[in-house]
Amino acid sequence: MTDARTIAIIGAGNGGFNLAAHLGAAGHTIRLHDIDASRLAEFVARGGIETGPMGSGFAPLALATTDLAAAVRGADVIVIATGGHRQASAATALAPVLADGQTILLVQGNTGGSLAFRRVLDEARCRAAIDLAEMDNFPYSARKLGPAKMTPIVTKRWLQIAAFPGNRIDAAFAVLGPLFPTAVPVANVLHTGFTNANAMLHVAICVANAARIERGEAFKFYAEGVTNGVARVLEAISDERVKAAAAFGASVPTLVDWFDRVYKVREATLVEAFQKLTYTADGPYGGTPTPKSFDNNYVAEDVPVGLMPIVALGRAAGVAMPATQALIDMACILTGTNYANSARTLERMGLAGKNAVAIRKVVATGFG
DSSP: OTTOOEEEEEOOSHHHHHHHHHHHHTTOEEEEEOSOHHHHHHHHHHTEEEOTTSTTSEEEOSEEESOHHHHHTTOSEEEEOSOGGGHHHHHHHHTTTOOTTOEEEEESOTTTHHHHHHHHHHHTTOOOOOEEEEESSOSEEEEEEETTEEEEEEEOSOEEEEEESGGGHHHHHHHHGGGOTTEEEOSSHHHHHHTOHHHHHHHHHHHHTHHHHHTTOOOOTTTTTOOHHHHHHHHHHHHHHHHHHHHTTOOOOOHHHHHHHHHOOOOSSHHHHHHHHHHSTTOTTTTOOOOSSTTSHHHHTTIIIIIHHHHHHHHHTTOOOHHHHHHHHHHHHHHTOOGGGTOOOTTTTTOTTOOHHHHHHHHHHOOO
16 A cells, blocks of 8 residues: 555554554555563464454554564654553653654543643653544454454444644544544543543443442443433533533533434433444444443542543632543542542643633644
8 A cells, every 4th residue: 555654553452462463464564562472472473463354354564573763763653552541651761762754642641641641652752753643532443352363343433633732733643543433533631631531431330330340240241330310410520521621622522422423323311322333243342341440540540530630620620520520530449549640630741720712722732
């Protein structure tokens, strides 16, 4: 393909695995990095990923390595798929090996990911002239059938990509848009951060089903975990998120609208939407695993780098967020963990002491 890119994917968990499979099947040169050599062993042995009906059925890997410098040297695009709570450590490791002209994409940015990532690069005195961007969600749903084998389910129909600062979106999207044909560019990272659907969905469902999770029960996470009452919690925290985004001039979809845009599913109630997304033949939620404990990323990631920065930003704009704060408090109590210690605070996002007007300026033009 004439527009093939060399792409380094940092993180060989499920997200990085799916990205490597899809982008490799599309003809790009893929390098996969992880700090854990055992995660890479099967990729090294097979030379790539079996992708079932996608492309030729096999996505080759040019490199699978624990050597970060080797993975990113000469790469056009560096995709960070480590999970939001590990993005800061990824930025620290990358700072000395980045080069001018590279584009970094956080998949996903969670909330405020690019801001926090840029802060770490600056603190590490990284001088490479790079473009930094984030996506609001993972672009694919797939089933992992083995260590190096998968089958695709759904490519999300609507994704957002934002650059930080926002005035670099044209340059960043010129590189990233062709890799993700269903993505659209948006003005700034407030749009992607406040669209953080994972934070909306995961934490509330886990808290509402705490007894089942602690007993080790297996259940359909979305279809069986969401009742009318749980749906009301989801709607309450989603409404607060939409209001907070609006205070910054960012229009983000409600959960109902998000399901419609991403999956073309719109039902009379959220409960019915989850049923359809789970039980239809190509339902993306059919294979969603039940968390085995509260150490799962559904809480350990989505509270400190999802819900907590959403509340912090909302408060900076003068928007009350009592339902979201109550959910955070319950998650902290249930897990016995003070997530404030690792939370993406305004300070860690480079926004301490700033009001909505000042924050809008930062996301548009950078830290200055």
